[in-house]
Amino acid sequence: MRIGNFKETYAADEAVFTSPTSRFWVAVLFIALAAFPFFAGPYLLYMANHTGVAIIAAVGLNILTGSAGQISLGHAAFVGVGAYTAALLTTRLGLPFLICLPLSGLSAAFFGVIVGAPSMRMKGLYLCIATLAAQMIFEFIFIHWESLTGGIRGINVPAAEVFGFRLNTEFSFYFVTAPTVIIAVTAARNLFRTRVGRAFIAIRDRDISAEMMGINLFHYKLLAFGASSFYAGVAGCLNVYLLKIVTPEHFPLHESIRYLAMIIVGGLGSVLGAIYGAIFMTIIPEVLQSIMGLFQGLSPTIMSYLYPLQTVVFGLLIVIFLVFEPHGLAEMWRRLKNYFRLWPFEN
């Protein structure tokens, strides 16, 4: 049982994992992640890979929206930029996967900085609508610049090759997604222990005060856009190699909203929250589908309601979380942990 929260050195205070218990559970998690593909079937692996991609994108959006307070309705567009960059670099230049991965992140970050540039003068609703415009413009480019993007037919991409291994199954690709997710999450978690991350939080909490304390608003806002788009680009690149095709359908406005929903359901401004949210929002449609599958015997047409019902549940989740639990799953988890910390005694 852990009692109290005493720290005697700065190192202990700054540590990410503050107690032996949490270090133990993190080790268990790593072992479980490493063992997972050997026990899971192809469907679970498919879900795991997609969840991984969603986690990277959601963590990225949470840096921008949750921590730096700049709401973006164009995150899917940056995922798209990363995806198309990866597809073009592979098919036109024949670059290997491991080089495409950071390059697609960088290219998305480049466009993210361009889209973020107006944030110097706008904020709140106006910025939100500027990012909506960016989403629309990128979608248009993906569909209509056919010589580059292949239009609605998209671009087919060969399977990735890493150190001579062809990653053409869900099983093999898991060994790319899982480490990338771990690196991305670790980097994001550490970002908020640095000057940059704390500057983001200061900007979110009150931009004018932050500016007075010597934070260059424009510089840090651009940095937030760049970092968040970098994550989006990496997620896009993984997505392309996972699906082996990229089409404009993968990056509509709805997808941007889904990423926003992930960080809201998970918990704004918390890295863990983004992870919970991404997992939750990826699993919910599948759960819904299996629940409706149970009732299929009663009414054969029930499956035709699946898609609209998903839309309704999606909206309901956003509304319910915002009204009743604005800090999301991360906060619920924290409360649960606190409850059991001194269990069975009252806190």
Next chain:
Amino acid sequence: MDILVQLIVSGIAVGGVYALIALGFVLIYKATSIINFATGEFMMIGAYFFYSFMVMADIPAIPAFLLVMCCAALLGFWVERAILRHMLGQPVISIIMVTIGLSSILMGMAEIVWSTDFKSFPPLFPRAPIVVGNIIIRSNLFWGFVIAMGAVSVFAVLFKYTKVGVAMRATANDQMAAFSMGINVRAMFTLAWALGAVAASLGGVIIGNMGGIQPTLGHIGLKIFPVVILGGLDSIAGAVIGGFIVGLVENIAGGYLDPYVGGGVKDLAPFVVLVFILMIKPYGLFGKEEIERL
């Protein structure tokens, strides 16, 4: 030359309808400072209500129209009471996301209740196009424009001259002062939502009459953002001007550029214009510059 005139005329006509839908947004924003991303879905639901009353229940057009207004007002009332009232004082992003969630719920419900099939109203107006000189206007477009402008004028007059309208403007101007003058601010919030939903659903009926209805009709609602940003978020006159500008821009750009890029310019052009305007004037053309103090 004829083409240009034709494009301008239909641009103005469509712009009038956009103005009405944008009014649905502005009414809510003005009174409650809530950014309603579900305006497009209110519009879509209004169109479906009209379809249900006219086609399924066989009610004549004008009573059906009035019934739609009542239902829309109830919907707006319920939404404010059930959801938005809990969001008072929350950050902008939460409020935006709540309305986005609401739009998702409404869209899914529409798909469940009315299915995703394309539906269209029985003809409401004489089919013969209106001819002025050598300009031809589709009768649906012409009457739609007339109704939209009529509705906008009614709203403007209500706002300007009735007691309730003055109370709503007072609430928008300064909540504290309105409270101390004995205005029931909460009732004004509810009323703003009801009126906003009515305006949007009227726009939906007109749009549905022009091009048929589908659950994705609400996506047209995204176009009101260029409209309201152009016109300033809290100005009724601005919404009308913004509506005309967006209608003109999309028709002219679509008419001249579509053949070169293979379509889709119509939906893009307002957003490109929007980006340029925001670059130069970050609070929109007629928007009020916000001055912040610590």
